[in-house]
Amino acid sequence: MENSKKHPLIEDYGLIGNLNTTALVSKQGSIDFLSYTRFDSPTIFGALLDREKGGFFSIEVECEQVNHKQLYLPDTAILLTRYLTNVGIAELTDFMPLEEEENQFILVRKLKVIKGNLNIRVELRPRFEYGKYEFNLEQEDDHLVMRSKGPEANTCHLLCNLDFKMEGASLTTEICLSAGDEINFALVSANTEHSESNKSKSLEYYANQSFENTIHFWRNWTNKSTYTGRWRDIVNRSAITLKLLTSCRYGSPIAAATLGLPERIGAERNWDYRYTWIRDAAFTMYSFLRLGYTDEARKFIAWIQQRSLEIDTAEALKLMYRIDGTINLEEVTIPHLEGYQGSDPVRAGNDAFNQFQLDIFGELIDTIYLYNKNAEPISYDFWLSLIKFIDYVCQHWKRKGHGMWEVRDEKREFLISKVMSWVALDRGIRIAENRAFPAPLERWRQTRDDVFNDVFNNFWNPELGAFVQYRGATTLDASALLIPLVRMLSPKEPRWISTLRAIEKELVTDSLVYRYKLSNGASDGLSDDEGTFSMCSFWYIECLAKSGQLEKAILCFEKMLGYANHLGLYSEQISLNGEQLGNFPQAFTHLGLISAAHQLRLLLTQDKMS
Structure with missing residues (x-):
């Protein structure tokens, strides 16, 4: 057990949340990551990044041998962790009640002994501001207050009927429980309000x-x-x-729940993903729309409309924001954290927010097109703000940028930037025609044709028999898999079929797909290779299905399901030894899964009907 504390695996965690923030709970019942009290807030628990300095909230059964099992209650975000021993069984229930306000935070932990007599040890070690500050302990009425020693004096309140003691820099307690016994814990932010009626109720009543x-x-x-x-x-x-990764207040989804989890153990690809990328958010809304969740799409449309009203020019649109729409995302390193399994530096913030990535306009306009078509009509005022984005693409579709993978070396004319420029123009034309909105359609159509011809002729490498990563490149990129998915080319187009074969040869290992390979000549400004990119695997599966290889697509899809963790969660990447890598859980991977399942189910249904 001690070894698992020092070297946790990324995939050994479950996710809980309240639509304002999230926490990761290990198989052993320890909360090892929690941004407090908002997705993009500093952590109060960060043991996943540094066991000694990061902070945690653990509940352990003290027994020589404990077998841990973890599961969600079906169709909920309520997480159960079971402790199975030769002398008894205990069950821990973790969840966050849903709160409308982002500074209203409650985390509930319910521990019940199912069988036998068990010794329980609880240790609470909050570390404020990414593990920088310890805490002072105060007693207030019926709860304990842990107050940061830092200048901000942040606080966290613990409600529990057990007697805790200070042990070093931790709160600890030990208790023996018998079958049927249950104890409840509530971790509460200082400004969380309780109604007068609830104040008179017991903690047990509130928890239940x-x-x-x-x-x-x-x-x-x-x-x-x-x-x-x-x-x-x-x-x-x-x-x-x-x-869970979408803000209930703002409607903006984040890319992942964590920061600093490496794309390769011991290397430098350790980013902060707790922000709203225009691209990731657009794909997320596409998934929600496919599943019939129009309310989520509606709130995001309102969020992006607000961003468009705040800027005078399309160029001022950032590729990522904080969930509230602000852009103070300066990247800093956290020197006192050693990083996951020694993978440093640990970074908070993300300097990529200042990059130019042309493709975001295509993903954004495509999502608005789908919303207008399948959910509800957009307003004319919103359309007027979209025109500046489409016109911008018309004027700047040849501009070099950093591409959707946010490379940190030289700017290039990336294939995916051209493809998504075509999408922005095509979907803008379709919205205007569908709604009879005023628009310079002749100019947009001409530019759309120019972009198409540029991709088809100037990004094709006849020696490789494939569309290449950027103009003049001799390397492949899995983002090319989007070409038939956004309907720029037919999945039966000869050049596309040839590209798919080339990608399979260079980037695919069974069902696992690399974004690109540095060892094959690609460059992104960093020196180390990475794992396979799970979202690309799901794009590959969709491409197989659309090209008529349905049985192969289903086989690859079901193999990919086997790479999920014990709860069905995925990080960003998977190493060739099957280990999950990168920030966790990753929205990109889960929305890719939804899209692939939707496509496979659709084709299976058509097969049955034919």
Whole structure:
């Protein structure tokens, strides 16, 4: 057990959240990551990045041999961790009641002994500001207050009926429980309000009532999904994960729950993904729309409309924001954290927000097109703000940038930037025609044709028999898999079929797909290779299905399901030894899974009908 504390695996965690922030709970029942109290806030628990300095909240059964099992209550974000021993069984229930305000935070932990007599040890070691500050302990009425020693004096309140003591820089308690015994813990932010009626209730009453309310919320939400049939459980789990990563206040989804988890152990690809990328958010909304969740799409449309109203020119649109739409994302390193398994530096913030990435306009306009078509009509005022984005693409589609993978070396004319420029123009034309909105359609159509011809002729490498990563390149990029998925080329187009074969030869290992390979001549400004990129695997599966290789696509899809962790969650990448790498869980991977399942189910249904 001691070894697992020092060297946790990324995939050994479950996710809980309240639609304002999230926490990771290990198989052993330790909360080892929590941004407090918002997705992009500094952590209060960060043992995943540094066991000694990061902070955690652990509940352990003290027994020589403990077998741990973890599962979600079906169709909810309520996590159960079971402790199975030769002398007894205990069950821990972790969840966050849903709160509308981002500074209203409650985390509930319910521990019950199912069988036997068990010794329980609880240790609470909060570390404020990414592990920088320890805490002073104060007693207030019926709860303990942990107050940061830092200048901000942040606080966290613990409600529990057990007696805790200070042990070094931790709060600890030990207790023997028998079958049927149950203890409750509530971790609460200082400004979380409780109604007068609740103040007179016991902690046990509150924990049980909020448990019922949380089950009710999640099952009601899951029941709104229009997805039916094969793979429904895993699609629902991915949808719940995307929902957990989406702000209920702002409607903006983050890319992943964590910062600093490496794309390669011991290397430098360790980024902060707790922000709203225009690209990732657009793909997320596409997934929600496919599942019938129009409310989520509606809130994001309102969020992006606000961003468009705040800027005078399209060039001022950033590729990522904080969830509230602000852009103070300066990247800093956290020197006192050693990083996951020694992978440093640990970075907070993300300097990529200042990059130019032309493709974001295509993903954004495509999502708005789908929303206008399948959910509800956009307003004319919103259309006027979109015109500046489409016109910008018209004028700047040849501009060099950093591409969708945010390379940190020289700017280039990336293939994916051209493809998504074509998408921005094509979908803009379709919206204008569908709604009879005023638009310079002749100019847009001419530019759309110019972009198409440029891609078809100038990004084709006849020696490789493939479309290449950027103009003049001799390397491949898995983002080319989007070409048939966005309907720029038919999946039966000869040049596309040839490209698919080339990608299979160079970037695919069974069902695992690399974005690109530095060892094959690609360059991104960093020296180390990375793992396979799971979203690209799901793009590959869709491409197989669309090209008529349905059985192969289904086989690859079901193999990819085997790379999920024990709860159906995925990080960003997978190493060739099967280990999950990168920030966790990753929205990109889960929305890719949803899209692939949707496509496979659609084609299976058509096969049955024919």
